[in-house]
Amino acid sequence: MSLVNFTSREITCKIVYYGPGRSGKTTNLQYVYDRVPESRRGRMVSLATQTDRTLFFDFLPLELGSISGFATKFQLYTVPGQSYYNATRKLVLQGADGVVFVADSQARRFDDNLESLQNLQDNLLAQGVDIRQLPVVFQYNKQDLPRDLILTHEEMDDALNFRAVQSYGGDALHGTGVFETLRGISELVLKRLAAGAVAG
């Protein structure tokens, strides 16, 4: 998709929250949704299973208003974490301007995190996108859980962040790190403008 449209003077950023099931992707969006004034947000579309797992995807449009004469819109998506929804994940990933990988900090979810990360890489590659060229940040969610249940931020970095991208500790349920993560990925995405890579 076109990130900056000089003709219509619009900026649209598509940010996808990716990660294993139950890592807290929808919680992130829900927290953002709750903090955004009504005038700035669209309707959050969330298709969930009966057990509140995301069935299809979450979609949260944010209208950030006119910035430098450009109508600036953010579109936040989540993907279904469960592995059997891979087709949906691929669909959502299409045209993504940036990805937030929400990892579950619980030690027992270590393999799920790795598997999801690998899946992200595969899906991007299937679309001809090199993950190294795409703005990506990590959020290690559930850092509020007891220490003996989770891996620390450093340990999570060691396990997942081998490309040394930005990473944030988080407690999406209570909002810790949610906006920092969103700000981080937004800035990375917007800075791609400088390179003119997506100017249209």
Place this chain on the structure above:
Amino acid sequence: MTVTLNPLYRFDTFVVGSANRLAVTAAKAVAESPGTVYNPLFIYARPGLGKTHLLMGVGHAARAIDPNLHVEYLTLDEFVEAFHAALAAGQGEAYRKRFLDVDLLLVDDVQFLTHRREMQAELLRLTDALQTTNRQIVLTSDRPPAEIEALDERLIRRFAGGLIIDVAAPDYETRVAILRRKAEERRASFADGVLEAIGGLPIDNVRELLGALNRMVAHQAVSERPLNPEQARMLIGGTARPGDRASAEGDTANGGVQDPSHARPVRSELPRPSVQRSAGPTVPPSNPPTADEFSDFLSEIHATVAQQVDAWRAQIGAAVMRWEGEGYRTARLQKLLEQDAVPDVMRELDDFERDIQRLRDMETQTAELAADLVGAPAFRDPADLAAAESLLARAREGAVPPAAPSPLWRLADWTEGPSAKVALEASRTVVQEPGARYNPLVIVGGTGAGKTHLLHALGNAMAERCGVPVACLSAPEYSGELIAAIDRDAVGIWRSRYRRVSAFLLDDVHLIADTDRTQDELFLLYNVLLESGRQMIFTSAVPLAELQGLEPRLRTRLEAGLVVELPAPDREVREAVARRELGSKGAEPDAALVEFFAARPAESVRVVLAQVHRVLNAAEARQSPPGVALAREVLDGIPPAPAPEPPAAQSRRPGAHRLSGIVAPTAGGARSREKMVWDWPDVADRVIEDWR
């Protein structure tokens, strides 16, 4: 603008004596630790005592210690010239800033600050600024600050706040040491006692001393025997003037040392960019969310978007800052910033840069033609290339080469006699090694001695050897060109013509006496040509020591080369000239007539020529061959004898008597040949200047 440091002007080539020891010590201290000991250091001395040498020595030594040190040397004239050029180009501020980056500023000849209040204010400002940042300034003058007429009191105080020190005339020992060192550099050896004899002469100017040495080298080169002390004294004694030695000793009052405790100000560091959770390892868990996280987020995104979306404006803004910083007008780019539509930024910037490059190319070409036009506003506006092209065209128009030597005069035609041997030998050396041995060469001789012939002949020889353009013109022509250039407001173009020459030959330099502006220009040109090793030759009908109305700085520079005399033609020259001219008609010249002319004293070759041609014309009119009798009749008014006389009677004719060996007729009164003007083109126009 800035002259590079002369590689020969170093401390190790400076002969230190009691008269300059203090100044050298201070200069070395400053070079070793610029900005911390004596700041400013003000050195004054009469012309020719080594101020410039010492000043450049500071620059060399400081640079040897710290090669990264930014050292600038310039004369006050250049300082003024560049400032005016900068003001004309609207770059006054850039000019000031340029000097603020200099770690060691060396300014020569500040005595010319006299009555230049604007430049005094600039220098004051600059001195303050340099002192504030503990950057060093060293100045030289031919007089102490207090004696520089109409010098701002504040500047005097600033100079006094550092160290004011003089260089006195060298004492005997120093003079001998200088002579020995320079003789060694020239690989010239002299008999024992020669250099001591010259050192004993009252020459208190180093340039004159070097001129004397050059003269001895030149004489010794054409002599079979080396000079002995007495001959050397006789040879040089004529040029040595009683020294007007200034009471230099003890004039080092007011010296002071700036408080060295002033440390360089610590350069303030830019604030580090706020640390983001940038690429990198770990980020600790965030703080608990604030109340209005979305507003905070929005605010930051707003800034980021504004920054990124307006990237093209930022790009153009950066280009505007860059080019303005380099002194170019950027109205064209600024106009882009005002429009809403996004331009093709890369193309616009490329076009702009291409036009700047075009301006630079034109400015470079112009610099070669007219250095003063460098920095002209037309070369700073990419929106108006036509103006720059017009200026370049104007420079090209004015870039016609200066007057060349007359091709009629060749060195081969020069009639050589023993009395002109030194001058000719020096001249040949100059042709062989232009700019290397005797620079400048000054030829002194009376009217008609052949100076102009020799000058043009040398010009032609050098043009063949070192290439054109060789400038060869008379001082009045040079002065007249300057006046015309001033009138046309094209001094820069005119000046550049001469700065491009491969050699500069000026006839009758004595005629620029009392012409201040011409002397200023000649002084500047001299420095430029000497610096670049290009030969200069001057002729003068007046010995330099007797020349009134010539600025000391110019006179000492002329004396710093080799001054040779072109005496009245001796017998050999007269004989050769007569033989050549009499033989020019095709017939074998009458030996008696040749001898007649050879024996006949004449103050110049021109007189010999005139006499020979008078006799030839008379012979032609009478349709008889030229002979001694006819010559006597024509030249001395002695009628031919009616009949052969006895040999005894031939030796003396009644009614005629000799005056100082010159036969003069009694009829019409005694006439002296020296008092008569013979060389008018027509007999009818001959004017008898005086009657005895």
